[in-house]
Amino acid sequence: xxxxxxxxxxxxxxxxxxxxxxxxxxxxxxxxxxxxxxxxxxxxxxxxxxxxxxxxxxxxxxxxxxxxxxxxxxxxxxxxxxxxxxxxxxxxxxxxxxxxxxxxxxxxxxxxxxxxxxxxxxxxxxxxxxxxxxxxxxxxxxxxxxxxxxxxxxxxxxxxxxxxxxxxxxxxxxxxxxxxxxxxxxxxxxxxxxxxxxxxxxxxxxxxxxxxxxxxxxxxxxxxxxxxxxxxxxxxxxxxxxxxxxxxxxxxxxxxxxxxxxxxxxxxxxxxxxxxxxxxxxxxxxxxxxxxxxxxxxxxxxxxxxxxxxxxxxxxxxxxxxxxxxxxxxxxxxxxxxxxxxxxxxxxxxxxxxxxxxxxxxxxxxxxxxxxxxxxxxxxxxxxxxxxxxxxxxxxxxxxxxxxxxxxxxxxxxxxxxxxxxxxxxxxxxxx
Amino acid sequence: xxxxxxxxxxxxxxxxxxxxxxxxxxxxxxxxxxxxxxxxxxxxxxxxxxxxxxxxxxxxxxxxxxxxxxxxxxxxxxxxxxxxxxxxxxxxxxxxxxxxxxxxxxxxxxxxxxxxxxxxxxxxxxxxxxxxxxxxxxxxxxxxxxxxxxxxxxxxxxxxxxxxxxxxxxxxxxxxxxxxxxxxxxxxxxxxxxxxxxxxxxxxxxxxxxxxxxxxxxxxxxxxxxxxxxxxxxxxxxxxxxxxxxxxxxxxxxxxxxxxxxxxxxxxxxxxxxxxxxxxxxxxxxxxxxxxxxxxxxxxxxxxxxxxxxxxxxxxxxxxxxxxxxxxxxxxxxxxxxxxxxxxxxxxxxxxxxxxxxxxxxxxxxxxxxxxxxxxxxxxxxxxxxxxxxxxxxxxxxxxxxxxxxxxxxxxxxxxxxxxxxxxxxxxxxxx
Numbered sequence: 074x075x076x077x078x079x080x081x082x083x084x085x086x087x088x089x090x091x092x093x094x095x096x097x098x099x100x101x102x103x104x105x106x107x108x109x110x111x112x113x114x115x116x117x118x119x120x121x122x123x124x125x126x127x128x129x130x131x132x133x134x135x136x137x138x139x140x141x142x143x144x145x146x147x148x149x150x151x152x153x154x155x156x157x158x159x160x161x162x163x164x165x166x167x168x169x170x171x172x173x174x175x176x177x178x179x180x181x182x183x184x185x186x187x188x189x190x191x192x193x194x195x196x197x198x199x200x201x202x203x204x205x206x207x208x209x210x211x212x213x214x215x216x217x218x219x220x221x222x223x224x225x226x227x228x229x230x231x232x233x234x235x236x237x238x239x240x241x242x243x244x245x246x247x248x249x250x251x252x253x254x255x256x257x258x259x260x261x262x263x264x265x266x267x268x269x270x271x272x273x274x275x276x277x278x279x280x281x282x283x284x285x286x287x288x289x290x291x292x293x294x295x296x297x298x299x300x301x302x303x304x305x306x307x308x309x310x311x312x313x314x315x316x317x318x319x320x321x322x323x324x325x326x327x328x329x330x331x332x333x334x335x336x337x338x339x340x341x342x343x344x345x346x347x348x349x350x351x352x353x354x355x356x357x358x359x360x361x362x363x364x365x366x367x368x369x370x371x372x373x374x375x376x377x378x379x380x381x382x383x384x385x386x387x388x389x390x391x392x393x394x395x396x397x398x399x400x401x402x403x404x405x406x407x408x409x410x411x412x413x414x415x416x417x418x419x420x421x422x423x424x425x426x427x428x429x430x431x432x433x434x435x436x437x438x439x440x441x442x443x444x445x446x447x448x449x450x451x452x453x454x455x456x457x458x459x460x461x462x463x464x465x466x467x468x469x470x471x472x473x474x475x476x477x478x479x480x481x482x483x484x485x486x487x488x489x490x491x492x493x494x495x496x497x498x499x500x501x502x503x504x505x
Numbered sequence: 506x507x508x509x510x511x512x513x514x515x516x517x518x519x520x521x522x523x524x525x526x527x528x529x530x531x532x533x534x535x536x537x538x539x540x541x542x543x544x545x546x547x548x549x550x551x552x553x554x555x556x557x558x559x560x561x562x563x564x565x566x567x568x569x570x571x572x573x574x575x576x577x578x579x580x581x582x583x584x585x586x587x588x589x590x591x592x593x594x595x596x597x598x599x600x601x602x603x604x605x606x607x608x609x610x611x612x613x614x615x616x617x618x619x620x621x622x623x624x625x626x627x628x629x630x631x632x633x634x635x636x637x638x639x640x641x642x643x644x645x646x647x648x649x650x651x652x653x654x655x656x657x658x659x660x661x662x663x664x665x666x667x668x669x670x671x672x673x674x675x676x677x678x679x680x681x682x683x684x685x686x687x688x689x690x691x692x693x694x695x696x697x698x699x700x701x702x703x704x705x706x707x708x709x710x711x712x713x714x715x716x717x718x719x720x721x722x723x724x725x726x727x728x729x730x731x732x733x734x735x736x737x738x739x740x741x742x743x744x745x746x747x748x749x750x751x752x753x754x755x756x757x758x759x760x761x762x763x764x765x766x767x768x769x770x771x772x773x774x775x776x777x778x779x780x781x782x783x784x785x786x787x788x789x790x791x792x793x794x795x796x797x798x799x800x801x802x803x804x805x806x807x808x809x810x811x812x813x814x815x816x817x818x819x820x821x822x823x824x825x826x827x828x829x830x831x832x833x834x835x836x837x838x839x840x841x842x843x844x845x846x847x848x849x850x851x852x853x854x855x856x857x858x859x860x861x862x863x864x865x866x867x868x869x870x871x872x873x874x875x876x877x878x879x880x881x882x883x884x885x886x887x888x889x890x891x892x893x894x895x896x897x898x899x900x901x902x903x904x905x906x907x908x909x910x911x912x913x914x915x916x917x918x919x920x921x922x923x924x925x926x927x928x929x930x931x932x933x934x935x936x937x
Contacts, residue, residue, distance in 0.1 A: 200701065268626045
């Protein structure tokens with residue numbers, strides 16, 4: 074029976090068998106000191122005599138099993154070490170790893186980091202990043218399941234896109250047909266509101282944007298939900314507030330060690346996340362930061378940073394909702410504000426300087442879709458499947474999409490979004 | 506405040522507001538009897554007087570809000586009905602739905618069913634199918650999280666495939682490069698065993714197989730896990746046994762109503778699912794069913810049905826593991842049986858006549874990969890990223906992939922696998 078290294082202190086004075094990767098090995102005379110890494114942590118093993126000889130020639134990352142008595146040792150991780158009697162080599166490594174991964178912090182530029190992902194991900198800080206991401210996604214699903222949402226899985230192979238109608242989409246050869254990779258599950262999640270009222274999906278989405286920035290991925294994990302019988306976009310923002318509170322509590326419970334290791338703090342979500350209309354935000358930026366931006370349809374990256382800074386300093390919140398983006402610049406399905414049809418009941422959520430969510434209320438009446446699409450010169454026939462849902466009755470509804478990598482990056486203070494993707498893809502990267 | 510129709514019996518004698526889709530409407534003199542569907546079920550509404558007039562001209566699927574007093578009524582669903590005083594039309598429908606969806610059973614051929622998915626999914630039986638599927642996936646994740654597995658999300662855009670090296674894969678135009686849709690997360694989940702030891706992923710996989718059968722989807726939801734520090738493929742089968750037990754218990758708790766509605770039964774998972782080597786299974790097929798198949802590398806669909814039948818009748822199990830498939834016919838990464846290198850430590854799980862899982866132990870030593878790949882004439886350079894994981898130390902490991910649609914279809918007795926996919930894709934279908 075294998076014991077995880079985090080459990081050895083429970084067996085002081087007894088013999089245990091542990092197995093893992095050699096993170097460090099130091100030889101001193103007839104003794105080897107091994108730091109052994111398994112999924113639970115890193116433990117100290119002292120190897121003497123015959124067993125010690127078996128380790129000669131082994132490089133770090135060799136996979137080894139040790140059997141021996143556990144001794145109390147306050148200075149060792151987990152308060153104990155193992156005096157190994159038996160060694161079994163599971164997978165010997167003879168070459169040194171190309172990147173030093175067994176130091177706490179991995180010193181490599183972004184390309185070296187990503188080119189060597191099969192190895193660099195073994196670094197404790199790298200492991201911590203994706204442990205946090207896994208728990209972010211789990212919290213998203215668990216919270217929504219508890220709120221009576223049903224998970225859906227929609228096709229990623231589509232004939233066209235709601236957002237851009239085929240522009241900036243990746244072509245796929247589907248047998249003899251031409252198709253595209255889905256740029257969002259928008260069409261499907263709206264259709265599914267007609268079925269379950271409340272749905273969510275966690276899956277990759279694709280944007281063939283040519284720019285290569287530290288903020289964009291061409292394949293990104295979209296955490297989507299959509300819900301019916303709402304009064305306005307306010308209901309969606311309230312659901313996101315509750316979700317974020319749940320998520321941060323969940324991260325405190327499951328990932329405190331990871332946040333500490335990465336020198337990051339779990340944000341507080343106040344009773345109510347501040348809300349500000351885009352036009353108000355632009356006034357603040359003009360008055361407080363002398364940035365000329367009134368009338369622009371969106372905030373640029375610099376302005377997103379500044380309005381976040383303002384929210385943190387003046388409103389005591391690391392989150393801020395920016396609402397009421399202009400109708401012209403939002404997709405056709407966005408719901409116009411009945412009080413001012415030039416604005417929409419839409420929002421973005423800024424978190425630590427970056428937009429991490431886009432959402433809002435959608436049009437739900439068939440006739441309004443027809444009118445909006447004709448006004449925009451769109452081909453109504455091409456959207457027949459989508460429109461079928463509205464032709465046969467849909468409630469007022471809305472939803473949002475959270476970029477999982479963006480949220481992870483801002484939670485952990487990662488500079489480049491690629492650091493929050495296990496195997497990122499961009500215009501220059503198709504591997505590993 | 507909206508009340509869900511399943512909760513109205515808690516408010517007998519009081520006034521409530523309910524909202525949903527009109528499933529049926531029957532007019533009798535000055536009264537309308539409405540069956541109102543929301544996410545919780547279908548309730549009976551009696552509408553009189555002025556309110557009744559507002560319903561004139563409305564077809565089924567109109568979205569309507571009713572306010573009125575709840576009256577005890579034993580014969581109504583949920584033991585109560587609502588006497589509606591106020592009506593608010595949220596989304597009027599004027600045309601009849603193209604498929605009759607508000608009968609219990611939806612009578613439509615498979616193409617009509619799928620062509621009209623935005624509407625046909627609203628049928629109670631259709632809703633039940635994907636509710637069950639959502640809970641199958643949830644149980645998969647919850648069980649594995651409890652067993653210390655970490656969720657991963659690997660890229661679906663790859664340069665080549667481990668299984669076929671590019672054959673039967675869908676080409677993607679990735680900017681100026683040529684790539685493919687991933688046919689399985691195999692490479693990534695093995696790499697990630699080197700990081701977390703135990704990982705799982707739930708995501709679409711793609712197979713460009715040209716045949717169009719009732720058993721195959723070109724885009725299918727693959728429930729994958731992979732785990733390190735195993736002794737043999739037996740550990741993987743044991744983990745699947747525990748998983749299936751957990752899953753069936755979870756379905757009993759969450760989906761009894763859905764199984765009942767669909768006339769399906771939740772299978773019992775015995776203490777130990779029977780195991781049989783492929784060669785033994787072939788002997789049974791010859792002796793019991795006079796089917797000549799000894800020496801064949803696999804079971805054909807008919808043989809899968811027969812061996813399942815045998816397991817149910819003679820071994821009292823709706824599940825059976827078939828093990829030790831020949832080395833020649835399994836992918837290069839499959840672990841050969843040390844006792845007989847012509848056979849592998851691999852398995853398929855048959856359930857109610859269909860293969861629903863493929864799994865096994867994988868090679869973990871770098872040198873063995875090099876040898877196996879050279880023996881098979883493979884281009885080792887093309888797999889450099891994959892091999893990096895093994896070059897730098899990997900434990901003995903293995904895993905499996907469950908086809909979510911296949912499992913759902915067999916659980917619920919669906920004839921065509923497409924019925925278990927929300928928006929299926931095949932050689933003839935790219936929409937909705």
